[in-house]
Structure formats: C-alpha cells, structure tokens
Amino acid sequence: MSPRRRSPTSQPALAAFGRQMARYRLRANVVQQAIAARTNTSVSFVSQVETGKRRCKRSFAEIVDEVTGAGGALLELYDDLTRDGTPVPLWFDWPTVEQEAVMLVGYEHSLVPGLLQIPDYARPILRCEQAVSARIERQQVIMRESPAPATLVALVDELALYRPVGSPEIMRAQLEHLITVSERPNVTIQVVPAGGEHMGCGGAFVLATLSDRSEIAYLETTIRGITSDEAQDLTALSRALVELRENALPGRMSRDVIRKVAEEKWS
Incomplete structure (x- = not known):
C-alpha cells in the first residue's frame, strides 16, 4: 500500500509554531544548541521543529517558552494548535x-x-x-x-x-x-x-x-x-x-x- 497523507492541515500548524519559535529564539539571541541542551534533544531536532518538519511535545514548548522569554506566547500558540487534544502534527509526510x-x-x-x-x-x-x-x-x-x-x-x-x-x-x-x-x-x-x-x-x-x-x-x-x-x-x-x-x-x-x-x- 502506498502512504496516504491523512490531512494537509497539520503542516500549516507545524510551520506556524516553528516560525514563532524561531522568531522568539532569535529575538532573545538564543542559539539552537542552547535549546537542544535544555530540552535534551539534538540541534537537528530543534532545527526541524523550527522548519515545520518535526513535531514537539508540550514539555518541549514549555522549556523553549521559558528560555526565549516568550512569556507564555509559545505555549498559548501550541495549545491553540492542539485544541482538539491531538499533538502537533497529526501526521508526518x-x-x-x-x-x-x-x-x-x-x-x-x-x-x-x-x-x-x-x-x-x-x-x-x-x-x-x-x-x-x-x-x-x-x-x-x-x-x-x-x-x-x-x-x-x-x-x-x-x-x-x-x-x-x-x-x-x-x-x-x-x-x-x-x-x-x-x-x-x-x-x-x-x-x-x-x-x-x-x-x-x-x-x-x-x-x-x-x-x-x-x-x-x-x-x-x-x-x-x-x-x-x-x-x-x-x-x-x-x-x-x-x-x-x-x-x-x-x-x-x-x-x-x-x-x-x-x-x-x-x-
């Protein structure tokens, strides 16, 4: 069976969160390596979240929000994008x-x-x-x-x-x-x-x-x-x-x- 993409709606959600994450990180002058160290992930993972290629959990968003001084904005966005209780994204390509x-x-x-x-x-x-x-x-x-x-x-x-x-x-x-x-x-x-x-x-x-x-x-x-x-x-x-x-x-x-x-x- 060939892979079938369930819905394209998850990709805009991924991209939206990633763009805002990168925006707050750069504004705070925080490098991706610092995010990776604090979240116990890799630089590659952080980069892929910011480019909308990978999902992240709320615990990851919480740490990034704190490290970048987003003041809860990233968490609010994450919760808005997962209002139905499903983690972002619903599906990978x-x-x-x-x-x-x-x-x-x-x-x-x-x-x-x-x-x-x-x-x-x-x-x-x-x-x-x-x-x-x-x-x-x-x-x-x-x-x-x-x-x-x-x-x-x-x-x-x-x-x-x-x-x-x-x-x-x-x-x-x-x-x-x-x-x-x-x-x-x-x-x-x-x-x-x-x-x-x-x-x-x-x-x-x-x-x-x-x-x-x-x-x-x-x-x-x-x-x-x-x-x-x-x-x-x-x-x-x-x-x-x-x-x-x-x-x-x-x-x-x-x-x-x-x-x-x-x-x-x-x-």
Whole structure:
C-alpha cells in the first residue's frame, strides 16, 4: 500500500509554531544548541521543529517558552494548535521522511515491500499509473549515488513470495528483481518463514532512522498509513524487529528460498 497523507492541515500548524519559535529564539539571541541542551534533544531536532518538519511535545514548548522569554506566547500558540487534544502534527509526510532516512528497517507480511517492487508488480496493486511512477521514483533512496543511499533491511514473510500479483511471469520477474537488489551492499532482504505466531502478525511497518539518530515509524492499516514517533510505538516496533530477525533466514539462505520459489512456483 502506498502512504496516504491523512490531512494537509497539520503542516500549516507545524510551520506556524516553528516560525514563532524561531522568531522568539532569535529575538532573545538564543542559539539552537542552547535549546537542544535544555530540552535534551539534538540541534537537528530543534532545527526541524523550527522548519515545520518535526513535531514537539508540550514539555518541549514549555522549556523553549521559558528560555526565549516568550512569556507564555509559545505555549498559548501550541495549545491553540492542539485544541482538539491531538499533538502537533497529526501526521508526518512519510515519503519525505523516507527520503531523508539513513536506514530503513521494515516487515511486510503479504506483499513485496514498495521499495523493492517492479512496475508490473506495483500496477495491479495501485491501479493508477501516477501512483506507480511515484512508487518507483521513491526507490531512488536505496539506488542513488549522491547523497549516499539509505541502508534497507527488508523482512519479507515467505507467504508474500507465493501470493499472486498479476501473472506468473510478473511474479517470476519480481522475485528475480529481489535477488538482484539483495546483492547491493546497502540492501538486506531476509525471508521470515511462514507459520507460527510472532509480533509482526499485526501488520506491515517500517522504522526509519534519520541522520540525527532519531526514529520515525510508518505502520500500514486497511484505511491509511499511520506515521508516529511516539516512544511507546518505537519501542514496540523495535521489539517486534528483534523477534522477526531472530526468526528470519540469513541473506544468502533467503536468496536461495526466493530463487526456489521463482523457479518452482512461477515458472
């Protein structure tokens, strides 16, 4: 499934808070490093909040309001923007997060992950040529030369290799593509053997690590994709990844399984 942006209204809210935060910080002659030190975050995080790319919690806004001498103005703005009780922002723009990631680790239980799909495989799923083109374009994050490509660890349930998408010819081409891409130094594909219960049974997800080592997660649902950087969500997904990787086959064995399925099931 392709990421769907739930609502654009969160982005103006992010930008509005970030602009005012930067305004008060500069007026008080406070550097971003000082904000980072007081809030126990990174300079990169402070910068991203000011540019409207990252969310912050009210506790962060409280400290910034105090440090910059905003006199409660930043807190008032934060509360106005979160009047319905939902933290700013409601959603991140996942494609942007994905392109900025230095590492992507995910699990897919029913389909080949989007970053590894060939156009003919993606077409029956997306049913929109524009969406197919957008998905293929996103794959540059692991194929590009400059900046350095992101590291991708894709855990794929064995059942996804057997689920027919399009024709047998498409399935064979898709699995052969997986074998080829898995030989790239920045890509690891591991097959999770079918059968048994594990923490990945709840659905597909991806955990992105950014250059400042912060993490953002993307979880797929039937209705829409959910993006989160809540500590409890990240912790739960990290635990799921540990369990999944314990059950997953090593890269070389995974290639052998993929090759066998391509030859025996889709020839």
